[in-house]
Amino acid sequence: MTYYAVFDTDVFDPEGYKEYQARVGPGIAAHGGKYLSAGGDLQQIEGDWGLHRIVMLEFPDKAAFESW
Secondary structure, X not given: OOEEEEEEEOOOOHHHHHHHHHHHHHHXXXXXXXXXXXXXXXXXXXXXXXXXXXXXXXXXXXXXXXXX
């Protein structure tokens, strides 16, 4: 069963984040995962979540996510 992971993150070190981005993508792919969404323009419809940067990943199953 497909497994989705959703993260709300904030970037405090833009240079360090660039290095992280370059390294994390291949690791996600190596475990069968792919990005569905990463950043972009966010619009909060209701509530007080206080969104920063939403990242959504898809993995073939929970075991693949956990092995990542």
